[in-house]
Amino acid sequence: MSETIVLDPTSESAPATRTRLARPSSLSGETIGLLDISKPRGDVFLDEIERQLIERGAIVRRYKKPTFSKPAPVDLRHEIATQCTLVIEALAD
């Protein structure tokens, strides 16, 4: 049996490459989502970020994943994508 031809064990899919959005020149007037992944004390970190963003004239919206151990539900991802121009995710523990 020849072993030089094998079947691909992978998903055979390449991740889509996306160009990064241009860095905004100012945060003033931007709607920024803050996503708490539900790790302990993530809210402490995000409270401080929120305070600083508001100082810079941004509009802040807060979101929370039900649990850090599972991917964010698709509805939550959709909500953030439609309501915000930028998002910050807190991985604090």
Added chain:
Amino acid sequence: MDGNRTRRTEFIRPNRVEDGGAHQALGHLHFVEYREDMATPARELSSTALSDGLTVVVKRDCETCQMVEQVILEITESTSIRVITQDDPAFPESVDREHDNELAFSWHHDIETVPTLIKVSSGSEEVRTVGWSQAEWQTITGIDDLGASLPVMRPGCGSMSVDPDLVDALRAKFAGDGLAARQVEFAQAEDPFEAMFERGWTDGLPVVPPTRERVLRMLEGTTRDPDEVVAIAPPDLVELTVEKIAVNAVMAGCRPEYLPWVIAAIEAVCNDTFNMHGLLATTMPVGPVLICNGPGTKAIGMNSGINVFGQGNRANLTIGRAVQLVIRNVGGGRPGEVDRATHGSPGKISFCFAEDEAGSPFQPLSVQRGMPEGTDAITVFAGEGPKCVVDQLARTPEQLVATLADALMGMHNPKLVIGFDVVLVISPDHSRIFHEAKWSDAEVLEALYAATTRPGAELARGVGGIAEGVPAGFADAPALPKFRPGGILLAHAGGGAGLFSSMIGGWVNGEMGSDPVTVAVRP
């Protein structure tokens, strides 16, 4: 073939015996020297289709085929017969024959035995017989005294098209196999084993090259179609087909009969309840632990005894490994990427074992979890490596429970409670103590839950100089259980000697993490 020169191809040929009985006929075998120029060469196979009339498939390497050569010749005297030979194109020399040199005819018409005599009318098969049966050959050919001098019956031999050494290649060549995976071709100068390491397809150990032949053979282990989607594989959320599981099962070293267990394990881990995604992503040293129950564990040769968590048993090791290779290769879950484990565990290569049901005083774990008795089933548990619990002096169930409870309290941190489950694997030497005292699994569990319950004052943060613990608000709680209801999974396994048991600590349980899942294994 080597031209027309004479070679020593000795073959046994029955003498025509007009009046011989059954035993006499075989007594008249003799050797002749065969020269290729004695016989007209075989024609190539005219068609893989069946042709109307009689067809017989034979090979030289079969005494029964050699015995029926005279019968075939007899048939040609009154009617035509298509003779198809599998091995030697010069056999049978006395009749015109076609050589099925690629075994295409034999494959497509499911020839399992030679000789096989087939009668075809209007393009469809009417009847066939395998081996030599005087009565059946006479009926099929309509020749009353056909082979009258031969024994009334002789079994045939295996067809070359079902030869274990050839069948995989034939299946790959002829079967409409329905495989969809991309073929990857290595250069002649490449070592396939090295090439698979370089492509990132392995867990750090060599894998078996998943050739088309091997994957098709693996798929023989299940009745499911290769394109059936079994699950959505995390973390890349890819549709996971039976075929892709089979490819990775080949790589892991599985035998085809293990495939249903691999598929069941995949079904059990790839869902929101078990949360394989979170298990991958966590920094804790946990992976899927597969606990197998049912008569099928014995049928496929799983180990439930000596060195049950260790090396040396192909089924245990390769089933667990296949599951992890599927997650790695199809799901895309690789260490350093989505897999963020601080230390990990050797069990993340493979951690799979069978429960010792025959020697157990308890109900099998699968039955405790609601499966009917005697069902092949897998329970998956998000667990770390096993830890030994020693008690060589306990002689009563109460004494043993006290030791087990102390060890269980220590799991992860003695002051962390409720958030983690455990699999407690009792050894035969320890289970005997419960058995002699007539304790059922329910009674053992009840005692363990009670003995692992502590007042909040012992568990609060800061108590005993240990910062870790339950939040201060729980300090007044009179009793906090180490384990939630159902949080201790009781199993029985291990060698016959050793007053030790073993515990497998879990990951975060419930909605926040993972719940154990039990599924039936279906063919």
